[in-house]
Structures are given as structure tokens and as C-alpha cells.
Amino acid sequence: MLIQKASSTTDLAKCRRAIQALRPKLTDEQYDDAILKTLADNRTMVFVEENEEAAAVAVFEVGYNLFRGKYLYIDDLSTLPEYRGQGYAGHLVDWILAYARQEGIDEVHLDSGVNDARTDAHRLYLNKRFKVTSLHFAVSIR
Template sequence: MEIKIAVSDADIAACFAVLSQLRPHLPQADFLATIRRLEATTGFRLASVTDDGRVRAVAGIRAAEWLYAGKYLEIEDLVTAEADRSRGYGGQLFDWLVQHARAQGCRQLRLVSGVAREAAHRFYGRKGMRFEAKYFSMDLG
């Protein structure tokens, strides 16, 4: 098993099948260009768990800083391949992200999750995350 940041085009492309299970609106034809644009403009990165030559879990992450809490690592996406759920891949990736955040000098790990993803929320709670804020949004177009 290997956990790493996807750097090469091939590594990024290999994440598509798993990430698209969480983000089905993303067209495969635009995936690499979208990830590269996010990397360049926001510092977004993909981290993945590969086992037996297959990507099993993927996280989309970025480091940022807020006035009230300092530097943090945000997990924007975290998904395990449907066939591989409850086999520990998501938990191992989460634990790796905690260590990665510490190594980057982050004071906090944050994650935004849709309100309907109750099973995911239980997982995050078991990992020590706490419900800290409400997230609001407004469509503009």
C-alpha cells in the first residue's frame, strides 16, 4: 500500500474513477485540466491510497490560513472506492492527512461535508473531528 500526493498526470488521472464517485458531475475529459488549474490557483492537491496497483481512496486537500485560527489543512473531498469501503483505506488516508498537515505546519485540520452524508459524519467523529461551525452558501448564477 502507498499513500502519496498525486504529482504526475498519470497519478492524477488514476484518481478520477474514485473521486468521480463523490463528484459525478466532473467530466473525465476535463479532469486533469481542472486539477491542474486548481493546483495553480488555490494550491489544491490530490492525495491517494494505492493498493495492488489500484487507487482505493482519494482526498482533495489544500492548505490555507484564517485570521482566527492560523494555518490549516482543508479536506475538500474524501472518498473511498465503493467496492473498498469499510476496509480501512479511508481511515489510513485520513491518518496520513493528519500527519501531512502537521508536517506542513498546520494548526488544524478542517473538512466540509454535505449535510446528508451521515455515515461520513460518524466516521469523522470517530477520527476525533468535532462539529464546529455551520457552512452557508448562495448560488450566484
């Protein structure tokens, strides 16, 4: 599977449906602006293309903080329903881990929602040697 970095408006359009599969509240009208803002904030989008669209997509950022050192954080990892169970997300994770090693990154992190629909995703992360290391807390301001 060929992993590509989304680097053009055509690539971003190819990734729309896969992103919306994970983020269904992100409407077609909001997508272009939201993606451009996301990528402008030091993030990278990579994808696997099938039939002229992204079968699977990942969005990640690289940063540095006192707790983690140099880290890579996976914000989004999504596979279109018709391509699930075929290894696309696993290949994206493998690519990201190899990229992290190549770039001298200390740790790779992600958060994942906890519900029955996420069981397959959690199995993938555990199989890729991710560990459950903390609880994530949040408060809504609006």
C-alpha cells in the same frame, strides 16, 4: 497502506474514478482541466493505490487566515464503492493529520454534506476526533 502524492499525469488518471465517485457531475471530458486548475490553486492530492487505480483519494489545501491561523482544509475525500469499509479513508485522514502536525498546522477542517448517504463519512470524522463547529452557508450566483 502506502499513501502517495499524485505528482504525474499517470497518478492523476489513477485518481479519476475515485474523484468522480464523490463528484459525479465531473465528466471525463472536464476532469483533466478541473484537476490541473485545482492543484494549481495550492492543493495537494494523495491517494492509496489498488489494482493500478486509486482506491481512495484526498485533496487538501494549506492556508492561513485570521480566524484559523495556519490551517489545512480537506476539499475532497473519496473511496471507490468497492473499497468502502476497508479503512482506506481512515488511513488517508491519519496521514493528513500527521502531515499537519509535521508542518506546524494549527487546525484541520472539512465540510461534509448532510444526507443519509454521508452517515458513514460522518462516523469516520467523529471517530478521528473532528467536531461539528459551525453551519456552512452558501448562495449560488449562477
